[in-house]
Amino acid sequence: MRYFRDEDALVKEIARHFLPSRGPKLRLGIGDDAALWKPKPGFASILTSDWFLEGSHFLREQHPPESVGWKCLARAASDIAAMGGTPLCFLLNLALPAAVSGKWLEGFLAGLRRAAKSLDCVLAGGDTTRSQRILISVTVVGEIREGQEVLRSGARPGDLLYVSGTLGEAEHGLLLLRKSRGRVSPGNQALRKHLYPEPRMALGRWLAERKLATAMMDVSDGLSSDLPRLCAASSVGALVDPGKLPLARGIEQESAKRLALHGGDDYELLFTVSPGKAGLPRKFRTLKLTEIGEITKGRTVHLVGKDGGRQLLHAAGWDPFRPKNK
């Protein structure tokens, strides 16, 4: 176990993992009062921040520190992907219990560094303190060429509704992790998606640059919670065909459907495409693109029922404020 004699020593240890802290993206990184960079002419800036808290978003005993480091940045960067942007730099606010050893921190920083490298997103600073549980708050700044941003509010009735990848796989990975108590293979695809989600940066940029998506967001809390948010922002409704949902493999059909509707943590992109546009390819690079329904005039979200009728889709994804949580 290794303790840090003071805050400056911890900040040094963090900074050491991310050298060099300056570069073409960042004029000034860790070590001053604030970070400094020069925005590119013709680009707008994007800003997002996410909690990642022990007990709520991860469990210290079950989630490897490398996953905690990777995921806290990946999920925040996913919001940049959902606008069509490119990540630039991030701030790490980290609060650690005294009992969290240098070994945990070492693994955490290794995972965070891998994510930062993979996303080409530079550590720009942050804040550190003590706490009873591990608390993480990550802020990501991104950029996008002016006018290319894809908002939640652009969906129109008749637009086709698409989702990338599969839905429910990350939640299935979480269930495996909980059941197995560490005995599930680290190579298991669902577990990997839960522990090391890959934000869909390239897809988001491609859809934005080609102006293919009329509205877009990332699915982080689950389709049944997130789709109504996109619809509310666009003042539209949606009709989803559950038979079209891209399900996780290797699970019983009904469970897979439930996970696809309500499972969180997938970080796939949910987007709408005007029917006037030539059809999307079925894949972007190796990533599946699936049409799962369409945007409607009402303000409600329905599923196509077995009898061809419609049934209301109730939000039952991840919500920390709802009394009964998964």
Add this chain to the structure above:
Amino acid sequence: MRYFRDEDALVKEIARHFLPSRGPKLRLGIGDDAALWKPKPGFASILTSDWFLEGSHFLREQHPPESVGWKCLARAASDIAAMGGTPLCFLLNLALPAAVSGKWLEGFLAGLRRAAKSLDCVLAGGDTTRSQRILISVTVVGEIREGQEVLRSGARPGDLLYVSGTLGEAEHGLLLLRKSRGRVSPGNQALRKHLYPEPRMALGRWLAERKLATAMMDVSDGLSSDLPRLCAASSVGALVDPGKLPLARGIEQESAKRLALHGGDDYELLFTVSPGKAGLPRKFRTLKLTEIGEITKGRTVHLVGKDGGRQLLHAAGWDPFRPKNK
């Protein structure tokens, strides 16, 4: 007591306090995946983020929610002042226990809104979740005309060392609050400085625009902790005359000196001025400016002793990682 039925309801309640969420500063605020704004040509962007945690930075029973709201933004904005910049927008990450009522939130948001208005800093988004204690992480984005930023690293031997306002007053306010258990007058100046610190935005900008300061930072942890950081960044030392420190009034002399050296939370600006510059005025508007020493060649920070000799200044300000905290 009022509870929020889900996360969206809480976000709506927060947003309601900060309408309109768009304006000349912000192209897109709360409600999408991320915030969006267009940086001004010729300006650099500044980014900073601060923890504000129940139990560490404030006590739920002793600190009014209005103060928690005001201070969480004010202290983060102080880092923007310390670069010479102007705040633009901020993100609020807020985690609340189920038992924290709508009344606490109402007071918190009122204080936060007052600070946002006073600083002309727009709420751009954030994240909300549940937790056992009140957790706050605030990110502020600011801007500064390119080349005007004042870093910690620009101090040179021979530069004069200045500080704004008084030192130790906020810590004295905290001591009053702890002793009095709510019976100290809300008009008490030291208490006000502890509860409602005013970041020195105008002074920071003035020093930056006129290129008066060679190095600058804000004093948040206490002079004995912060000055060594400025010196380390500039690869210099400093010699401080304790007889020159601008002390808080109405306290016994020795206590006032100790508080001025080691007391935290003042959010005054500490800056260095080249001796070649014409002397600074004694006041900037109504804010006192005091020369407290000079920058030296060594890498150590000394006090002028009573016998005219030098004694090392040991860092004894606020540090959450040091075993014995105040």
